[in-house]
Amino acid sequence: MTTPKEPTSLYDAPPDFVFDPSRMASMMTRHGHGGWLGLKYRDHGEGWFELELPWREELVGMPESGVLASGPIISMMDNATSMAVWTRTGKFVPHATLDLRVDYMRAAVPGRDLIGHGECYKLTRTIAFIRGVAHDGDIDDPVAHVIGTFMATHGTYL
Amino acid sequence: MSHQNLPPYAEALGIAMDHDESGDPVLYVDFSDRILGRPGFLHGGALSGLMEMAGFAALRAELGRRGEEMRIKPVNIQVEFMRGGTEQRTFAMGKVTRAGRRVALVNVEAWQDDRNKQIALAQMKFLLSPAEG
Numbered sequence: 001m002t003t004p005k006e007p008t009s010l011y012d013a014p015p016d017f018v019f020d021p022s023r024m025a026s027m028m029t030r031h032g033h034g035g036w037l038g039l040k041y042r043d044h045g046e047g048w049f050e051l052e053l054p055w056r057e058e059l060v061g062m063p064e065s066g067v068l069a070s071g072p073i074i075s076m077m078d079n080a081t082s083m084a085v086w087t088r089t090g091k092f093v094p095h096a097t098l099d100l101r102v103d104y105m106r107a108a109v110p111g112r113d114l115i116g117h118g119e120c121y122k123l124t125r126t127i128a129f130i131r132g133v134a135h136d137g138d139i140d141d142p143v144a145h146v147i148g149t150f151m152a153t154h155g156t157y158l
Numbered sequence: 159m160s161h162q163n164l165p166p167y168a169e170a171l172g173i174a175m176d177h178d179e180s181g182d183p184v185l186y187v188d189f190s191d192r193i194l195g196r197p198g199f200l201h202g203g204a205l206s207g208l209m210e211m212a213g214f215a216a217l218r219a220e221l222g223r224r225g226e227e228m229r230i231k232p233v234n235i236q237v238e239f240m241r242g243g244t245e246q247r248t249f250a251m252g253k254v255t256r257a258g259r260r261v262a263l264v265n266v267e268a269w270q271d272d273r274n275k276q277i278a279l280a281q282m283k284f285l286l287s288p289a290e291g
């Protein structure tokens with residue numbers, strides 16, 4: 001018996017692929033940009049998904065203070081909200097980020113891991129509306145808020 | 159301008175200064191697995207990261223021309239993704255549209271092989287305050 005080769009991305013997955021958030025997360029956190037960032041899966045539920053971004057020197061945006069660059073925060077939130085969409089559809093739908101707005105409440109504390117909580121709050125046939133919060137332990141003291149949209153590129157969400 | 163230092167994040171991704179376009183620094187990043195999103199495409203977050211670096215660089219250049227030492231704090235960024243970035247070199251350049259005493263607005267565009275076909279646009283807002291010491 002041969003075990004099928006584990007796809008490195010959902011986009012390589014067969015059409016009948018059942019969306020499995022934790023399996024999906026392990027692809028995303030091992031390969032490409034998510035892999036380089038060191039993103040880790042935390043938790044998920046219907047319509048939400050959480051990732052973690054461990055602090056490391058290479059991700060620093062302000063060398064004098066050790067504060068994380070905002071690029072990694074955007075990337076984590078892009079991925080967490082993207083996955084949140086699929087926890088809501090219950091299936092994998094190829095999509096692309098249309099827009100993303102990030103509001104920075106405060107600088108991330110140097111040395112502290114960041115948590116990205118992503119939510120999909122509304123689906124239409126082709127647009128997914130998302131929002132999310134990045135924090136370092138206390139969601140009531142957020143580092144950043146994000147809001148944005150994804151568009152289904154092949155097929156529809158509903 | 160070219161001696162503006164880029165942070166560890168930029169260096170790790172290979173983001174570097176390309177040239178000046180009438181005083182505005184043009185940054186670039188070569189494609190690698192480190193910035194790969196969905197197969198064959200640039201990750202939107204990595205692209206946003208490049209654009210943010212370009213936005214910061216444009217604002218520092220503008221403040222430098224004015225001879226002002228200011229602390230720069232990002233307030234927010236809005237990114238519009240217009241085309242999927244493919245496996246090639248990506249450029250980004252910021253333009254300061256308004257820099258007053260306290261608030262600065264910077265527009266950033268990103269493109270690949272065709273300068274006239276932007277793959278993304280971003281608008282960034284910064285809070286400015288006098289540098290201490």
